[in-house]
Amino acid sequence: MESWLEFAKGPLFRLTFAIMLLGLIRIFMLDIWGIYKAYRKAGDKNMPWKLVLSRGLEWFFPVNRVARNRPFYSTFSTLFHIGLLVVPIFLYAHVKQWEKSIGISWITLPFDWAYWLTISTIVFAIALLMGRMFNKSSSFLSRKQDYLWPILLLIPFITGFVCAHLNVNPTYYQFFMLMHVLSGNLIFILIPFTKIAHCVLMPLSQVVCTIAWKFPPETDEAVCSTLNKKGAAV
Amino acid sequence: MNRVQNTKIILWLITGFAAAVGLNRFIFGLGATTNLTDSTPWGLWIGFDVMGGVALAAGGFVMTAIFYIMKREEFHPLVKPAVLTAFLGYMAVILGLLFDLGLPWNIWHMIIFWNPHSPLFEVGWCVMLYSAVLLLEFSPVPLEKYSRYAKIRNFLMKFRFVFVLLGIMLSTLHQSSLGSLFLIMPFKLHPLWYSNILPIQFFLSAVALGLMMVAFESLASHWLYKRKPETSLVEKLGKTVVWVLSIYLIVKIIDILAAGEITIVLNGSWESFVFISEIFISIIFPIIIFSVPKMRRNIKAQWIGSFMVVFGMVFNRINVGGLTMLSITGDSYTPSWMEITISLGVVSAAALVFLFVIEHFNIWDLKPQDPESLPHTAPSFDYSSHAWLGTPDAASLTKFSLAFVLSFAVGMALMPEKKLHGKGIEEITVSRASGIERLLINGNKDDNLVEFPHKEHIARLGEDQCAQCHHLTLPRFIENSCWECHTNMYKPVDYFKHNWHASSSGANIKCDNCHVEGVQRESKSAKNCVDCHPKYDFNNARFIGSQKYFAISYTDAFHQLCVSCHFIKADELNKQNLTECKSCHKVKIHDQVAENLKWKTTLPHFNSVILPNIEKEKNQSEMSKDEKENINN
Numbered sequence: 124m125e126s127w128l129e130f131a132k133g134p135l136f137r138l139t140f141a142i143m144l145l146g147l148i149r150i151f152m153l154d155i156w157g158i159y160k161a162y163r164k165a166g167d168k169n170m171p172w173k174l175v176l177s178r179g180l181e182w183f184f185p186v187n188r189v190a191r192n193r194p195f196y197s198t199f200s201t202l203f204h205i206g207l208l209v210v211p212i213f214l215y216a217h218v219k220q221w222e223k224s225i226g227i228s229w230i231t232l233p234f235d236w237a238y239w240l241t242i243s244t245i246v247f248a249i250a251l252l253m254g255r256m257f258n259k260s261s262s263f264l265s266r267k268q269d270y271l272w273p274i275l276l277l278i279p280f281i282t283g284f285v286c287a288h289l290n291v292n293p294t295y296y297q298f299f300m301l302m303h304v305l306s307g308n309l310i311f312i313l314i315p316f317t318k319i320a321h322c323v324l325m326p327l328s329q330v331v332c333t334i335a336w337k338f339p340p341e342t343d344e345a346v347c348s349t350l351n352k353k354g355a356a357v
Numbered sequence: 358m359n360r361v362q363n364t365k366i367i368l369w370l371i372t373g374f375a376a377a378v379g380l381n382r383f384i385f386g387l388g389a390t391t392n393l394t395d396s397t398p399w400g401l402w403i404g405f406d407v408m409g410g411v412a413l414a415a416g417g418f419v420m421t422a423i424f425y426i427m428k429r430e431e432f433h434p435l436v437k438p439a440v441l442t443a444f445l446g447y448m449a450v451i452l453g454l455l456f457d458l459g460l461p462w463n464i465w466h467m468i469i470f471w472n473p474h475s476p477l478f479e480v481g482w483c484v485m486l487y488s489a490v491l492l493l494e495f496s497p498v499p500l501e502k503y504s505r506y507a508k509i510r511n512f513l514m515k516f517r518f519v520f521v522l523l524g525i526m527l528s529t530l531h532q533s534s535l536g537s538l539f540l541i542m543p544f545k546l547h548p549l550w551y552s553n554i555l556p557i558q559f560f561l562s563a564v565a566l567g568l569m570m571v572a573f574e575s576l577a578s579h580w581l582y583k584r585k586p587e588t589s590l591v592e593k594l595g596k597t598v599v600w601v602l603s604i605y606l607i608v609k610i611i612d613i614l615a616a617g618e619i620t621i622v623l624n625g626s627w628e629s630f631v632f633i634s635e636i637f638i639s640i641i642f643p644i645i646i647f648s649v650p651k652m653r654r655n656i657k658a659q660w661i662g663s664f665m666v667v668f669g670m671v672f673n674r675i676n677v678g679g680l681t682m683l684s685i686t687g688d689s690y691t692p693s694w695m696e697i698t699i700s701l702g703v704v705s706a707a708a709l710v711f712l713f714v715i716e717h718f719n720i721w722d723l724k725p726q727d728p729e730s731l732p733h734t735a736p737s738f739d740y741s742s743h744a745w746l747g748t749p750d751a752a753s754l755t756k757f758s759l760a761f762v763l764s765f766a767v768g769m770a771l772m773p774e775k776k777l778h779g780k781g782i783e784e785i786t787v788s789r790a791s792g793i794e795r796l797l798i799n800g801n802k803d804d805n806l807v808e809f810p811h812k813e814h815i816a817r818l819g820e821d822q823c824a825q826c827h828h829l830t831l832p833r834f835i836e837n838s839c840w841e842c843h844t845n846m847y848k849p850v851d852y853f854k855h856n857w858h859a860s861s862s863g864a865n866i867k868c869d870n871c872h873v874e875g876v877q878r879e880s881k882s883a884k885n886c887v888d889c890h891p892k893y894d895f896n897n898a899r900f901i902g903s904q905k906y907f908a909i910s911y912t913d914a915f916h917q918l919c920v921s922c923h924f925i926k927a928d929e930l931n932k933q934n935l936t937e938c939k940s941c942h943k944v945k946i947h948d949q950v951a952e953n954l955k956w957k958t959t960l961p962h963f964n965s966v967i968l969p970n971i972e973k974e975k976n977q978s979e980m981s982k983d984e985k986e987n988i989n990n
């Protein structure tokens with residue numbers, strides 16, 4: 124098990140982390156490029172940039188119009204996201220790993236904060252999952268991956284918590300640590316290719332929407348003719 | 358999928374992989390990535406990327422000379438690609454050099470700190486000036502596309518002839534000065550390749566290579582884009598190259614004969630084999646192929662002939678650049694996989710830029726199109742996932758970037774861990790000293806041993822003073838010797854085996870049995886060794902830092918222990934020779950170093966011994982006086 128752990132923390136981690144980092148940069152660039160192309164084709168080039176920006180910012184903050192519709196959902200979701208991002212990045216044990224391998228370190232979470240943030244993230248993740256399952260309209264909209272993602276995200280949090288706070292014996296420690304690192308690596312690989320890519324694409328979505336309204340009136344026909352389906356209903 | 362797409366995907370894969378390895382080189386340095394040593398400081402990167410790159414770029418000046426000066430109008434279609442190749446070749450050279458330079462951020466130094474006596478200085482300036490000229494020579498082509506820049510373009514076009522002339526002059530100078538670079542190492546280069554007229558040989562071979570590189574490139578790009586090959590032009594190039602190669606061959610033969618080296622050619626050593634095959638591949642076979650008219654016109658023969666010249670001449674540069682120095686330096690250098698990867702990556706990146714430029718600008722009269730990038734071809738689907746990849750050009754971007762990301766990630770995964778120090782300091786696990794009363798200390802078993810009168814030292818210090826030297830005792834032992842913790846000859850080691858303690862196959866201790874529960878697990882919160890190993894006597898610890906459990910290297914441990922006491926005792930007993938190296942090192946090190954300088958062997962250990970810094974100025978000044986006498990003797 125030790126050598127498996129070594130492998131998962133070393134080569135495998137570098138592989139998946141590079142895929143995640145470059146993969147996110149890649150889709151971000153591809154998106155920007157697509158937006159640029161679309162913008163050049165747009166009939167009306169007067170983009171309301173200010174509106175786009177303020178709408179975009181609105182999405183980042185929980186106190187917005189959407190939040191008024193589903194107040195619990197949006198609060199839970201925000202708190203969940205805070206833990207999801209802060210814990211893995213600023214955890215002392217994680218930063219130590221970085222320091223050991225490439226010599227870079229940054230501020231770390233105090234012990235108690237890490238403890239409570241981990242617990243809260245686990246709780247909110249389960250709450251969100253329940254919400255999705257038992258709320259009719261959201262379960263109608265959900266695909267398989269929408270259920271699988273929270274479960275997958277829970278694994279590193281739970282195993283990490285077991286390792287960090289329960290004084291288990293080394294055999295269990297190594298087993299949980301292996302699960303922890305493997306699930307983390309799986310998450311890294313999946314991020315740029317699934318809906319989690321929203322972490323970099325979100326800021327662009329407002330622009331994409333706005334541009335779509337700016338296409339010249341006959342765009343639909345051009346689309347049809349490109350697809351060799353001239354005259355088909357749009 | 359089609360030919361161009363597949364080729365590009367392969368090139369992107371190589372580039373991505375090499376980018377990860379290149380990152381490794383810049384983070385961890387040359388030692389971690391290359392097999393270069395002090396006696397073989399120039400390896401594949403110089404031989405292939407720099408020397409080969411410059412030589413491949415020779416097409417630029419050869420074609421411009423033929424077209425603009427000899428006014429052979431029929432070669433017009435080949436001029437722009439040739440200049441482009443030359444430019445990209447030089448860019449590749451610069452990129453390759455950045456990998457090879459130990460301190461790449463100092464590359465601008467030669468612009469300000471002039472050293473006109475150095476051939477490298479000349480080479481550097483030539484590269485710089487010629488790349489600038491090539492840029493000016495080529496930039497009208499991309500500028501053509503933008504009407505905004507018409508003025509600049511017209512201005513450049515006016516001076517085109519000047520640039521062409523400058524370009525021809527500079528690269529003539531440069532091709533030959535790469536040869537002169539090796540004139541200063543007659544004792545390092547193998548006699549078959551060393552010659553007083555190396556500059557002339559380099560120039561001649563560059564002309565031949567330039568012609569054939571243009572031919573090869575024309576054949577390759579026409580194949581790639583499925584266009585009608587320029588057979589007749591290649592045929593004319595072939596005719597010319599026969600002349601150049603013949604002159605080159607004659608010069609080489611005369612040179613070998615005049616130097617009386619004909620016996621070396623035939624003496625059956627591996628160098629003679631390399632030499633003969635180089636001559637056949639780069640000169641004799643191509644001459645045969647291109648002088649028979651029927652073969653000259655045959656496209657397959659053209660492929661083979663031009664490839665042979667290109668390969669053979671680059672092989673020649675690799676030979677001169679380092680390969681044939683090996684038997685004289687006594688080194689065994691084979692490029693590491695990382696060096697090879699980076700070389701390939703540089704070439705692939707250049708090829709990608711080349712393909713990009715010929716697709717987007719008017720290099721050929723008829724611009725080639727990547728079929729998938731035409732605006733009205735049907736959109737492309739990824740056949741494995743049936744996902745629509747967007748419009749055709751978006752689709753190719755999607756694929757290429759994915760290829761880059763994936764191969765980059767694989768490169769990251771293969772990065773070697775814990776090789777931070779590279780070859781510079783050898784990883785040698787020490788072996789224990791032998792003997793009883795007089796210990797023979799020979800950690801790295803190179804027979805440069807130190808004879809240590811152990812019993813005498815005990816007698817001198819007293820039986821109860823063992824801990825002065827034996828400062829730490831492992832559990833269940835009474836006394837431990839130096840080699841048991843200072844396990845590495847030249848590197849410090851972490852002798853506190855943290856993971857071993859915490860693993861089920863090791864000491865099987867839970868984390869919180871050493872780290873206080875409910876607090877961050879870190880050094881500060883950890884128990885001390887003595888809490889579990891009461892026998893450890895840290896008060897007598899000589900050089901132990903209390904938190905970081907590092908054991909300094911074997912060499913340093915001895916030097917700190919033995920030399921510092923000898924310095925003190927030398928003063929007390931007024932026996933100054935106790936401070937000399939040779940009071941312990943009876944074997945004469947100076948002889949060994951001298952031997953080393955003859956490039957016979959490499960003993961990197963002499964670089965890495967760090968003597969303790971003891972503030973005894975009086976002693977030190979006397980020691981240096983003594984040492985001077987020693988050396989004089």
Ligand code: HEM
Nearest residue numbers: 132210211216237238241279280283284286287304307310
């Ligand atoms: C998506 C990826 C990951 C997430 C969300 C995550 C999350 C966590 C959490 C919540 C903890 C427990 C912190 C606490 O309660 O104090 C933890 C601990 C830890 N994680 Fe991760 N982790 C991830 C990936 C990784 C990876 C890839 C590695 C190794 C390369 C790793 C190594 C560790 C270590 C060594 C600990 C410390 C356990 C201890 O203190 O005994 N984690 N992680």
